[in-house]
Amino acid sequence: DAKTTQPPSMDCAEGRAANLPCNHSTISGNEYVYWYRQIHSQGPQYIIHGLKNNETNEMASLIITEDRKSSTLILPHATLRDTAVYYCIVRGTMYSGGGADGLTFGKGTHLIIQP
Amino acid sequence: NAGVMQNPRHLVRRRGQEARLRCSPMKGHSHVYWYRQLPEEGLKFMVYLQKENIIDESGMPKERFSAEFPKEGPSILRIQQVVRGDSAAYFCASSKGPYNEQFFGPGTRLTVL
Numbered sequence: 001d002a003k004t005t006q007p008p009s010m011d012c013a014e015g016r017a018a019n020l021p022c023n024h025s026t027i028s029g030n031e032y033v034y035w036y037r038q039i040h041s042q043g044p045q046y047i048i049h050g051l052k053n054n055e056t057n058e059m060a061s062l063i064i065t066e067d068r069k070s071s072t073l074i075l076p077h078a079t080l081r082d083t084a085v086y087y088c089i090v091r092g093t094m095y096s097g098g099g100a101d102g103l104t105f106g107k108g109t110h111l112i113i114q115p
Numbered sequence: 116n117a118g119v120m121q122n123p124r125h126l127v128r129r130r131g132q133e134a135r136l137r138c139s140p141m142k143g144h145s146h147v148y149w150y151r152q153l154p155e156e157g158l159k160f161m162v163y164l165q166k167e168n169i170i171d172e173s174g175m176p177k178e179r180f181s182a183e184f185p186k187e188g189p190s191i192l193r194i195q196q197v198v199r200g201d202s203a204a205y206f207c208a209s210s211k212g213p214y215n216e217q218f219f220g221p222g223t224r225l226t227v228l
Contacts, residue, residue, distance in 0.1 A: 034216065038158075041204065041222075042221060042222070043119075043206050043208075043219035043220050043221050043222050044158065044206070044208075044219045045219070046216045046217065046218055046219075049216060091214075101160065101163050101170070101171045101173070102148050102150065102160025102161070102162075102163055102171070102174060103148075103150075103158075103160065103208075103217060104160065105150075105157050105158040105159070106157065107157060108157075
């Protein structure tokens with residue numbers, strides 16, 4: 001699975017959109033981009049994933065660049081409860097020959113929502 | 116639909132004892148993954164199981180650690196003869212299929228005295 005690079009920390013004001021970047025320049029054609037977050041020692045929480053097209057669900061939006069070398073997770077109206085470590089993970093599929101195995105978590109981005 | 120359940124949530128053992136951690140996957144999920152998070156470190160994959168089979172145990176320490184996922188009942192992560200370095204949070208995740216998103220439980224915090 002491709003490696004990802006994220007800034008170690010970010011601040012965002014409550015009520016504003018939080019935009020979390022992720023670089024994955026070695027991503028291959030059939031690898032998905034997944035986002036998880038971990039709120040202070042709780043179990044990681046699945047947020048969203050995508051392949052090429054932008055995706056949106058009730059939690060967030062995922063914008064993937066056309067060359068797929070980077071992506072941005074957008075929390076449209078951040079609240080204090082969104083303070084967490086956010087992980088961007090690239091994962092293979094059966095079509096990329098990727099193993100159906102565990103997720104590789106990096107250090108993530110510690111997002112702090114300021115009141 | 117209940118999420119992934121883990122018990123106990125907290126477990127204290129003395130050096131040399133055995134620790135058994137249990138994980139019940141989400142309803143309809145037959146794939147289970149175990150991860151370990153050492154203090155101040157990131158999450159590390161340990162083992163991936165599908166009912167009655169170990170698919171990938173590349174992240175499991177070679178000694179003292181074992182995992183199972185029987186046909187009936189929860190998945191069990193077993194640590195024999197625990198040492199202080201085993202103190203960590205152990206998370207279980209489950210998925211519907213091998214390439215589906217994984218959903219995590221609340222974790223078991225193991226403290227070895």
